[in-house]
Amino acid sequence: MQGVNNSLERRALLKRTGAATSIAGLAAIAGCLDDPSSGDDEIDELTITLSQFPDTIDPLDHITGDYFDVYDHIYEPLFDFEPGEGIFPRVVEDWEIQEGEGVTELSLRDDVVFHNGDDLTAEDVAWTINRTVDPEMGVVSDIGAYGLGSIEGAEALDDTTVAVGYGAAPGLAEFEFGNYARAMNMEWAIENHDAENGAISGADPEDFNGTGPYQVTDFTSGEEIVLERFDDYWGDEPPFETVIFNADGESSGRVNSLRTDETDLTINILPEDVGTVDDADDIEIRRVTSFRNIFCPMKNTVEPFDSQEFRQAMNYAVDNEAIVNSVLSGYGEARGQPVAPGINGFNDEIEPYEQDVGMAESLVEESGYGGVEIELTVPQGRYLNDAEVGETVADQIDQLENVSCEANLVEFGIVSDANSAGVDPDVIEIPFYLIGWGTITGDTDYGVQGFFTIPDNESRTFDDEELSDAILESQQIEDPDERRAQLEEVNQLAHEKAPFLFLHTQESIYGVREQISWEPREDETIYIWEMDA
Amino acid sequence: MTMGKFLVRRILQGVFVIWGVVTIMFGLRTVSPGDPATMMLGQGATQELIERVREQEGLNEPIYVQYFDYLQGMIVGDLGYSWQSNREVEAMVIERIPATIELAVAATIVAIVIAIPLGVVSATRRNEPADYGATMFSLLGISTPNFWLGLMLILLLSVSLGIFPTGRRPVGFGQAVMTVIQYGSVYDLLVWLQHITLPALTLGTYFTALITRLTRSGMVDELGKPYVTASRAKGLPSVLVRYKHVLRNTMIPIITVLGLQLGTLLGGAVITETVFNWPGLGLRLIDALGARDWPLMQGIIVFIAIAYVTINIVVDSLYNYLNPQVRDE
Numbered sequence: 001m002q003g004v005n006n007s008l009e010r011r012a013l014l015k016r017t018g019a020a021t022s023i024a025g026l027a028a029i030a031g032c033l034d035d036p037s038s039g040d041d042e043i044d045e046l047t048i049t050l051s052q053f054p055d056t057i058d059p060l061d062h063i064t065g066d067y068f069d070v071y072d073h074i075y076e077p078l079f080d081f082e083p084g085e086g087i088f089p090r091v092v093e094d095w096e097i098q099e100g101e102g103v104t105e106l107s108l109r110d111d112v113v114f115h116n117g118d119d120l121t122a123e124d125v126a127w128t129i130n131r132t133v134d135p136e137m138g139v140v141s142d143i144g145a146y147g148l149g150s151i152e153g154a155e156a157l158d159d160t161t162v163a164v165g166y167g168a169a170p171g172l173a174e175f176e177f178g179n180y181a182r183a184m185n186m187e188w189a190i191e192n193h194d195a196e197n198g199a200i201s202g203a204d205p206e207d208f209n210g211t212g213p214y215q216v217t218d219f220t221s222g223e224e225i226v227l228e229r230f231d232d233y234w235g236d237e238p239p240f241e242t243v244i245f246n247a248d249g250e251s252s253g254r255v256n257s258l259r260t261d262e263t264d265l266t267i268n269i270l271p272e273d274v275g276t277v278d279d280a281d282d283i284e285i286r287r288v289t290s291f292r293n294i295f296c297p298m299k300n301t302v303e304p305f306d307s308q309e310f311r312q313a314m315n316y317a318v319d320n321e322a323i324v325n326s327v328l329s330g331y332g333e334a335r336g337q338p339v340a341p342g343i344n345g346f347n348d349e350i351e352p353y354e355q356d357v358g359m360a361e362s363l364v365e366e367s368g369y370g371g372v373e374i375e376l377t378v379p380q381g382r383y384l385n386d387a388e389v390g391e392t393v394a395d396q397i398d399q400l401e402n403v404s405c406e407a408n409l410v411e412f413g414i415v416s417d418a419n420s421a422g423v424d425p426d427v428i429e430i431p432f433y434l435i436g437w438g439t440i441t442g443d444t445d446y447g448v449q450g451f452f453t454i455p456d457n458e459s460r461t462f463d464d465e466e467l468s469d470a471i472l473e474s475q476q477i478e479d480p481d482e483r484r485a486q487l488e489e490v491n492q493l494a495h496e497k498a499p500f501l502f503l504h505t506q507e508s509i510y511g512v513r514e515q516i517s518w519e520p521r522e523d524e525t526i527y528i529w530e531m532d533a
Numbered sequence: 534m535t536m537g538k539f540l541v542r543r544i545l546q547g548v549f550v551i552w553g554v555v556t557i558m559f560g561l562r563t564v565s566p567g568d569p570a571t572m573m574l575g576q577g578a579t580q581e582l583i584e585r586v587r588e589q590e591g592l593n594e595p596i597y598v599q600y601f602d603y604l605q606g607m608i609v610g611d612l613g614y615s616w617q618s619n620r621e622v623e624a625m626v627i628e629r630i631p632a633t634i635e636l637a638v639a640a641t642i643v644a645i646v647i648a649i650p651l652g653v654v655s656a657t658r659r660n661e662p663a664d665y666g667a668t669m670f671s672l673l674g675i676s677t678p679n680f681w682l683g684l685m686l687i688l689l690l691s692v693s694l695g696i697f698p699t700g701r702r703p704v705g706f707g708q709a710v711m712t713v714i715q716y717g718s719v720y721d722l723l724v725w726l727q728h729i730t731l732p733a734l735t736l737g738t739y740f741t742a743l744i745t746r747l748t749r750s751g752m753v754d755e756l757g758k759p760y761v762t763a764s765r766a767k768g769l770p771s772v773l774v775r776y777k778h779v780l781r782n783t784m785i786p787i788i789t790v791l792g793l794q795l796g797t798l799l800g801g802a803v804i805t806e807t808v809f810n811w812p813g814l815g816l817r818l819i820d821a822l823g824a825r826d827w828p829l830m831q832g833i834i835v836f837i838a839i840a841y842v843t844i845n846i847v848v849d850s851l852y853n854y855l856n857p858q859v860r861d862e
Contacts, residue, residue, distance in 0.1 A: 135582050222820065248700070256691060
């Protein structure tokens with residue numbers, strides 16, 4: 001970082017002039033000078049502190065929110081996605097479904113340029129989509145496996161037209177490419193990073209090249225990335241000249257940074273830290289019920305979870321409302337289906353399971369598994385108070401007369417592996433665990449297909465033909481209303497078959513400088529262009 | 534034993550220790566849950582692709598073959614690639630070394646600057662309030678957990694008083710010095726000082742307490758020795774006796790301990806770096822642990838082992854040079 005031109009530190013330094021040189025001698029001066037960036041002055045520089053700094057620079061090598069928060073400003077989405085509303089033109093000006101062909105043609109703007117000056121072409125977009133969905137090409141991408149699950153490939157028809165092919169209903173494909181389609185510069189990526197044979201890696205600003213409203217001017221791997229307005233951006237000028245992303249794994253640390261003006265916006269604030277922000281001047285909490293559900297999958301190819309009665313019993317054993325109110329301090333909503341409100345196909349007829357210990361115990365007896373001992377594997381630090389939630393769930397199950405349950409706290413990687421280990425009973429080591437899933441495409445399919453569909457899905461967590469068929473059927477329905485009705489049916493089936501111990505939809509809690517005008521989104525994405533100050 | 538033999542023995546012991554660390558790390562990686570190929574590729578990988586990567590990376594080979602390949606790589610300095618970022622582990626380790634060294638040295642300086650005067654005062658004013666104060670400080674310093682002290686310093690000096698930032702390292706010492714040289718501006722240096730002060734105080738407190746006690750006890754011992762009485766009897770000023778002779782003799786074990794502690798600090802002050810978000814090896818190790826990025830974890834641990842062993846050898850050799858009796862023990 002060029003310190004002499006570093007206005008961020010300049011701001012901090014002016015505020016605490018000379019404090020560093022002598023604790024005793026100059027401490028009195030610190031804070032006596034006004035911070036030139038405070039008050040009603042316009043903010044030119046925005047700092048956002050994430051909970052995790054992106055550990056890879058390949059824009060296709062991740063499917064985690066923190067990555068999108070950073071990289072979407074560099075490698076912008078091709079569409080604007082509005083949760084609950086659908087997709088809108090952005091880099092793609094128009095799109096047309098080719099009836100009966102499993103193809104949608106995307107028409108690109110003709111004035112889009114990459115940060116290195118190259119024009120964006122249809123070939124770039126087609127290549128990027130192919131690199132995303134083809135595990136043999138470039139990098140194995142979770143975006144390709146899940147986000148663009150139904151997309152089969154893309155082809156450039158001319159300089160500004162891309163044909164996207166898919167193996168499902170156009171409506172589902174639209175949700176998918178509307179959320180996950182990005183554009184990389186094919187020539188640049190291949191020449192500089194051999195991107196057809198591996199992941200893009202590096203530690204320099206030159207290792208980034210998108211069409212987004214911001215370009216990278218400084219990058220310290222694992223620590224900080226500095227973005228500045230891209231002068232040749234095709235769209236509206238974004239609100240801040242400079243945007244800095246850094247990270248702090250501790251909620252209290254992020255809150256402290258906010259309180260000391262070191263950051264302007266931070267994410268994933270824990271309920272116990274909310275009061276600290278509320279009590280401070282010039283900063284505030286902003287919250288939104290997210291698209292992220294928290295639940296405990298139960299793999300039904302092993303005992304005792306092969307019994308529907310037992311799985312339902314687990315749901316009746318737990319008091320979701322109480323967990324939301326006590327462990328999450330109200331920052332969530334009890335849920336009884338795989339997806340959150342606002343998701344296409346959410347079934348608002350379905351109520352969460354209500355705690356009924358008597359019912360739970362009798363269902364356990366019906367299942368034939370009375371007296372069973374089970375273990376709930378719980379990640380720590382991944383979701384809102386996940387460890388406490390998991391321990392409470394295990395304790396409530398343990399209070400049943402005929403079931404013993406213990407919580408086993410582990411790092412998230414173990415849970416993640418368990419989730420993708422499939423349903424082969426000889427392989428399953430962890431059949432019951434707590435995990436979260438954000439249905440960020442806004443369509444139920446994304447929240448259920450990875451867990452429940454059987455064909456070509458070795459990572460599924462549940463083995464049920466009826467549920468799988470219902471999902472596969474929904475994928476082929478072209479009429480949006482019919483498809484929505486079918487997805488509601490899928491959610492109803494999931495509620496009854498209880499493949500999960502359903503818990504809650506968690507809230508996203510942000511700490512923000514009051515001066516910044518911005519509303520959090522349900523899909524957990526932070527877009528600078530939606531802000532103002 | 535000659536100095537040469539002493540050195541050879543110590544180096545061989547060091548190599549054995551490093552080999553032990555490498556072997557334990559390999560063993561842990563082998564028994565830890567999770568398939569390396571799946572972790573490398575992510576959850577979207579097909580079984581066919583996973584198999585191909587297992588083949589490419591030699592993961593289908595017997596464990597002993599994998600172990601020898603791994604050792605061979607270590608010997609030629611090839612630590613492999615990070616599973617998470619696909620970057621060379623060497624680069625990821627090297628880029629974090631300056632921050633760790635800065636923090637270790639700063640904490641050591643804090644310890645020296647505070648502890649030695651405090652220890653001297655405590656020893657020369659035994660059973661007076663100054664001595665009680667220094668002893669109490671030492672007790673507190675040794676008993677206070679790092680993470681708690683760090684958080685308290687942040688709350689008091691950053692959040693409440695706004696004197697220091699809560700953490701991070703926006704500029705390194707090297708760059709700060711270059712700014713002074715190139716532009717004649719101390720701006721970066723001040724920023725660097727601002728950011729390193731609290732982590733250095735946090736990390737240095739324990740060592741300050743330790744060195745204070747060591748200085749005090751060393752000086753008390755020395756002050757009771759006959760040469761001190763003789764010097765005073767000759768009429769030498771007590772200040773001269775105290776600082777030229779007594780303190781000088783006291784410094785030998787202190788320097789030894791400081792050297793060894795520096796080795797410990799280079800091991801990555803994991804807690805302090807985490808509390809202050811200080812981008813050193815400790816923080817990178819925590820990140821690697823969270824992501825189960827084994828190649829990166831191994832690289833960091835091996836570096837720490839090498840640094841620790843090297844510093845130990847240097848300190849032992851110096852001590853051995855200064856005090857030849859050690860060679861024969």
